[in-house]
Amino acid sequence: MNIMIEIRNIKKSFGTLEVLKGIDLDIQKGEVVSIVGPSGAGKTTLLQIMGTLDKPDQGTVLLDGVAVDRLNRKELAGFRNQKIGFVFQFHQLLPEFTALENVMIPAFIGHVPAREAKNRAQELLDFMGLSDRASHKPNELSGGEKQRVAVARALVNHPSVILADEPSGSLDSKNKAELHQLFFELRDKLGQTFVIVTHDDELARLTDRTIHMKDGRITPENHITTKTTTL
16 A cells, blocks of 8 residues: 555644654555544644644654645645545534535635536535435534535545544444444545544544554554454
8 A cells, every 4th residue: 555644753842741752653545544542642733733734843744745844834725625634523514504515615715616616515415425415504414414514525625635533522322333434435435544533442443553642652552453344
């Protein structure tokens, strides 16, 4: 497999607090990788640095072969829009827009023509089983539906990687299981790469690889499962 994300000697401090203490990590194309560990281990900080939302104090990040630290602010914004999709715990949909419009927003930011953006968004909502919910606003959707819309939004620009921070943390058991299944369907059908920060042991067990973090470092008990994970 090809390396999708290559991280070398990443260090990050906030004031006198050293949050990341020299992280080395490779993520392969088409992997579903979970990052686990106690609160304060540095998981979300690492994910934000992977996603170019924050900069390390030291070290390098290559994403899809691009050294992101060499990009200027405008180039970085364009790179993030095209190459990275984000899924958050509380979906962060814009309440004034419909599900379809929410999915289209990253495409509009990327200057995709309106008709093409709409077609992409509709295809993704169809794939998510949300064809009949496209015209509904977030307050008319269930928690599971909102999160599937958020996943569709993350996918609309055909990103190289999806970064997810506690994506099932606000869902009930049924919707959580459906969301987890969706991740693996996207990996199997689209070759999508996922890096998921989670406290959900069930999800972590299902992923191709689990990265354990503690006190700003990767610990040695990381495990690898088979590539044919099913739910």
